[in-house]
Amino acid sequence: MPDAAYESAVADLVAANRILASQGVLDGFGHVSVRCPGDPSHYLMSRSLAAALVTAEDVVMHDMENRPVREADRQKKLYYERWIHGEVYKARPDVGAIVHSHSPTVVPFASTPAPLRPLLHNASFLGFGAPVFEIRKYVAGSDLMISTAELGRAMASVLGHKAQVVLLRGHGNVVVGPTLQVAVFRAYYTEVNARQQLQAIMLGGDAVVYMDESECRTTDKVMTANADRPWALWKAKASADGS
Amino acid sequence: MPDAAYESAVADLVAANRILASQGVLDGFGHVSVRCPGDPSHYLMSRSLAAALVTAEDVVMHDMENRPVREADRQKKLYYERWIHGEVYKARPDVGAIVHSHSPTVVPFASTPAPLRPLLHNASFLGFGAPVFEIRKYVAGSDLMISTAELGRAMASVLGHKAQVVLLRGHGNVVVGPTLQVAVFRAYYTEVNARQQLQAIMLGGDAVVYMDESECRTTDKVMTANADRPWALWKAKASADGS
Amino acid sequence: MPDAAYESAVADLVAANRILASQGVLDGFGHVSVRCPGDPSHYLMSRSLAAALVTAEDVVMHDMENRPVREADRQKKLYYERWIHGEVYKARPDVGAIVHSHSPTVVPFASTPAPLRPLLHNASFLGFGAPVFEIRKYVAGSDLMISTAELGRAMASVLGHKAQVVLLRGHGNVVVGPTLQVAVFRAYYTEVNARQQLQAIMLGGDAVVYMDESECRTTDKVMTANADRPWALWKAKASADGS
């Protein structure tokens, strides 16, 4: 792996952490990862740290079993739920980046039978499904977190092969994308769509008009190609507000 | 066109972009345009850029077919939905400025049968109608965006000759006004009215009292004459917050 | 009137404007006034200006007919709805200060049959009533604003002799208090109570528990005596955020 590509990936990952904190998707908890450039069997993610505080020095290279690769990283405390990342990367070769957040308005959808559905064109990826992972089906009396490889695999299997989002009951959500910019874009618009869908249901109940399947397919391509516009804006804003 | 009038229009357009970003009407997407002073067959709008980042150097003069007029602007990437502007300016000689936004609380109204209606006096212009453009009636499997002259014309025809706002299902809205200050004022209060109307419906259902037609006519004149008061405030605020 | 008392009243009025803007009660519109110290037949209020921009130089002494007293102020543009102030001061000798705002969550209560009621102890003054002024009963096709002495008198008569708040349908509200600090306190907590009451109704419908009459009487005395604690905090915050 050439140094320049690696350093650029690290810089983007730090920016992703700051952006997600600045935009209210990540708070004290949650994490974002990206596959190593040119090396799909490893991924980059911060050591255990609140997203707003992450710097390049905190980035750890993990293998697919979520172990730190570099000697110097072996003593670092890693995220408790890093299993999310390894298992999704293994199950989904199309996935290049992952955001796990407790983004606030998605939690109510994770804890009710109301499905999260694509209302806003920026959230067209929700048309590929937004299944709910009910951890209670796999383990009783848990802390609701994805703290083992088994739970990571179960969650990845609920995510399946088409969906770009899986909701975690009582906990949060996991959003994936082909690139870091697209995963960040989708994590942000998952929250926005949840807010707008909740309001639309309050206004219109069953009469809400959602995007249909073909609209979702078309729109997702356009959004994926344009994820760089808000990225630039959000990065500037995160710098300005000190995140 | 005298240089001073042109430069003043550009400065106001930059301020409008910053104001709309600072007030949460525009985010990474959306745009605002104004007719060229003294030359109604051209309009000014930024090249494709998030509103908060627009400067005078980014302003492009477009003709009614949404093409850049100046040689130097021909290589610039333009907004994907610029058709909104040309087609509305052609259909509505009374319109001097246009805002296209994804302002958050208007989207639920665009995706349910509940009509957006004038609740707050500042939003009296809603009394002239707030029709919904359902793109699915014109094209199947689209990306919901106004990306052709045909769609621009269809949307302008739903806007009609009286309304000052048209809602775009699953997408956003387009607000017009005789001047840039009035269009910005209306874009802001479209969002405020949507929030307050949603809350009023939750409190009062069908018993909500809206403004009647004659109240709307009277009030809109007063508001149009006073759009400069919040403009000055918002401009100061946008400067202060770095937008 | 001694100079020191006058200057202190002006400084407090400027602070009240900044506080109300910083706390989201006033925006581009709305105003706050206070009786002249030692001279109950005059009141102080800014010339027509957004609250966040008011300085000591903008303060105008008005008589009970809402005319500027000083020669130097005769050319200044005054607030369009200054009639609110003169008529309430004339009708209510107990009132020492008045806030007229479009505070956002109060508007839905002004436009539905749901009465605003005291839920939160800080808003115990709502127990003295929160009647709605329906301007349509007095004038057809108006701009909803209190733009004449007649409308000011009609509104003051709906406010009556006990209430500390009157809601203006489709428009906003007017809050009064014995002192400027108490009026500001009440304007802020009118908004907070509206938000919490709306949420409580969504949760509990008719089963919401409101404060009873004797609780309101007792509590209002305590709150009136303690309005200086948030005032100091809000003043510091308004300074810090540049309002």
Added chain:
Amino acid sequence: MPDAAYESAVADLVAANRILASQGVLDGFGHVSVRCPGDPSHYLMSRSLAAALVTAEDVVMHDMENRPVREADRQKKLYYERWIHGEVYKARPDVGAIVHSHSPTVVPFASTPAPLRPLLHNASFLGFGAPVFEIRKYVAGSDLMISTAELGRAMASVLGHKAQVVLLRGHGNVVVGPTLQVAVFRAYYTEVNARQQLQAIMLGGDAVVYMDESECRTTDKVMTANADRPWALWKAKASADGS
């Protein structure tokens, strides 16, 4: 008590005040206390002051009857509701810190029959109960505040021996924890859970899935052990925003 432990406790208490203000849990009113390190029969709390303004100089050592211990503190104005602290510390030896707030979205739950229940894993402590203290059962026509030892004892008795939160009708809530960091964590997540539960009820009514008892027990241990992660983030943020 060694000086270093005492000074560290004071510094943490100041940080807790700033964090709770910065995160919107405390505003002009409310307070936070912590037991003296190594001396469970005394506690530290600011003199009567808005949380955002508290400095080390404002910290007063109180005895279990809520009296200032040091000569120099005898003239200071103390919080009107300090009885909350003494009575809870006496009744609950497991409690090391207490937050009393008017955190906004908890008030609607305090004033309706809808119980606050654990929806989000960070709020698993709600599984130990969130009873409502209805002051009207103890005293008629009160100001709703805990202004006597008797009311403090009544409230502590409603809190009971297991719950970590008690809601005060029409007023606010009291949250406890073994340490200051845990009490702050819980005060914050009580508010977050209230917002998410309200939204979930609007979406799902009776079909909302809450955490079950064993999940709450397991999760609360993990959260208690990890309360330091958001604390560090919130402290940095409070410094940055001047709280």
